[in-house]
Amino acid sequence: MSADIRTMLPKGAITLAPLAGYSDIAFRRLCRDFGADLTVTEMVSVAGLNYRSKKTNLLLRIAPNEKPSCCQLFGHDPEQFERALSHPEVAAFDIIDVNMGCPVRKVFGHGEGSALMSDPDRAARIVAALKKGDKPVTVKMRLGVSDKSGAADFAKAMEQAGADMLTVHGRTREQLYSGEADWDEIRKIAASVSIPVLGNGDVNADNLKERLDGVYGVAIGRGAVENPQIFSGKRTLTRYEVFLRHLEYGEMYFGERYVTTVLRGFVPFYLKGIPNIKAVRNAAMVCKDKQSLLSVLEGVE
Numbered sequence: 001m002s003a004d005i006r007t008m009l010p011k012g013a014i015t016l017a018p019l020a021g022y023s024d025i026a027f028r029r030l031c032r033d034f035g036a037d038l039t040v041t042e043m044v045s046v047a048g049l050n051y052r053s054k055k056t057n058l059l060l061r062i063a064p065n066e067k068p069s070c071c072q073l074f075g076h077d078p079e080q081f082e083r084a085l086s087h088p089e090v091a092a093f094d095i096i097d098v099n100m101g102c103p104v105r106k107v108f109g110h111g112e113g114s115a116l117m118s119d120p121d122r123a124a125r126i127v128a129a130l131k132k133g134d135k136p137v138t139v140k141m142r143l144g145v146s147d148k149s150g151a152a153d154f155a156k157a158m159e160q161a162g163a164d165m166l167t168v169h170g171r172t173r174e175q176l177y178s179g180e181a182d183w184d185e186i187r188k189i190a191a192s193v194s195i196p197v198l199g200n201g202d203v204n205a206d207n208l209k210e211r212l213d214g215v216y217g218v219a220i221g222r223g224a225v226e227n228p229q230i231f232s233g234k235r236t237l238t239r240y241e242v243f244l245r246h247l248e249y250g251e252m253y254f255g256e257r258y259v260t261t262v263l264r265g266f267v268p269f270y271l272k273g274i275p276n277i278k279a280v281r282n283a284a285m286v287c288k289d290k291q292s293l294l295s296v297l298e299g300v301e
């Protein structure tokens with residue numbers, strides 16, 4: 001029997017959505033500093049866990065301020081999910097999330113990610129397999145593969161299989177990340193199950209309060225990449241100061257190469273919305289090392 005997830009996560013929770021390529025340990029620690037109530041790892045393959053690769057283990061580190069901690073697994077074989085529970089790095093997490101939303105063809109084609117929405121029996125067996133462990137199990141889903149009519153039934157089936165919470169991205173697989181997220185449908189699903197639902201899709205600083213209406217909490221993806229201070233509700237640090245802190249964590253966990261392999265990719269998002277910033281952005285994108293990037297960005301408010 002796992003703990004009630006409501007005791008681990010407050011009502012009105014503002015959480016960081018899992019983001020492959022972005023929600024690494026450095027960015028998650030940064031978001032927690034600004035008050036994120038939950039942060040979720042990038043998606044980790046349950047099949048890949050068998051190989052105990054160094055790369056997979058790098059995805060499964062936990063920052064000191066990640067309480068509770070949550071890792072996201074993807075795959076299609078319930079047995080592999082169950083085996084994942086005894087992987088020491090996975091066992092260290094407080095909450096296990098299952099990816100049932102990834103639209104990428106390679107993942108979908110293997111019957112994983114959003115493909116599980118068209119195979120509710122398998123999806124339920126995955127949840128039930130994970131519930132053999134002692135941790136809360138959560139599901140991240142979309143509104144369907146191509147039409148939304150089965151979303152509420154799918155959510156109900158996940159609840160019945162033992163899921164402790166759902167994160168609902170208000171788009172179908174077909175929509176990928178375009179078009180507006182359907183918050184009416186998200187709220188309908190939240191009202192039709194008795195477990196907490198985090199609404200997800202297009203949450204930003206302007207609509208955050210309104211989005212919290214009718215759901216237990218929200219999960220923020222791209223809005224947090226643009227502004228990690230969204231979790232605190234105010235900008236107390238300049239963008240440059242946020243960048244410096246992100247850099248400090250990135251180097252701590254990944255070494256010097258973080259700045260060019262990952263952090264430079266955040267720059268266009270960090271700069272979004274600042275008037276007349278194009279020249280700075282273009283200069284930043286061709287920087288080859290930390291010093292040149294720091295001098296381009298220094299002083300950015």
Ligand SMILES: Cc1cc2nc3c(=O)[nH]c(=O)nc-3n(C[C@H](O)[C@H](O)[C@H](O)COP(=O)(O)O)c2cc1C
Nearest residue numbers: 017018019020042043140169201202203220221222
């Ligand atoms: C670059 C990128 C990577 C993503 N990686 C994951 C992932 O690993 N697992 C997952 O469940 N969703 C992933 N998503 C989906 C997001 O978690 C989220 O559902 C989606 O971006 C909509 O929320 P947003 O409008 O707040 O960004 C990813 C999205 C983007 C843009």
